[in-house]
Amino acid sequence: VLGREQFLVGEFPLSQYVSIRDHICxxxxxxxxxxxxxxxxxDVEIDSIYGSLMESGNRPTRTSISASTLNKKKSLNIVSSWNINENLKIKIGSLGKVNVEADISQICIEAGLxxxxxxxxxxxFTAPVCVExxxxK
Known part of the structure; x- marks a missing residue:
């Protein structure tokens, strides 16, 4: 970008660059x-910082993790978020130890990416739920 120390590196749509979106917004x-x-x-590193996650040899391991946990991690299929074309779904089962004023009987959660x-x-926003x-719940 002329006059700035910003570079648009890679073959991505311009709409995926934060500086372009901010300028438009x-x-x-x-x-x-x-x-x-x-x-x-x-002078930038072009390789994806997530590339090493795909290679099993570069995954960090900790000796304190049980063998069953390691087996679960080995079976994970790691996918870049740029390749996901589905809506994000979040299910909230319950909230506990919620501090609210005495006159408030309902709450909701606001979530975003x-x-x-x-x-x-x-x-x-979630639908309002009663607090007891x-x-x-």
Whole structure:
């Protein structure tokens, strides 16, 4: 990006870059000026930081984990979030030890997806539920 120390590296849609989304969300009328720079001139690590997760030899291991836990981890299929085209589903079973004022009888939970403190989508609220003696179900 011209005039900034920001580089758009990789073959990804422009909408996936935080700086582009922020520029659009702020309603700035002046467009970005993009300049092509050979990647050899950019001092950045292009490899995905998640690539090493795919290689079993690079996975960190701890001796305090039981053998059954290690067997479960070996069977995990690790997928990049960029390759997931399904909606995220979260099911909340219950809440415990909830501190609320005496006059509040119902609560709800607000949830959203964030990256580096920036929301990736709108937040959603659960339906209100009753609170009895610090428990909500």
């Amino acid at each position: 702020q309603g700035q009328l002046q467009p970005f000026q993009l300049v092509v720079v050979p990647k050899e001139k950019i 964030y990256h580096s403190g920036s929301p990736l989508c709108q937040t959603f 003696e610090g428990d909500a």
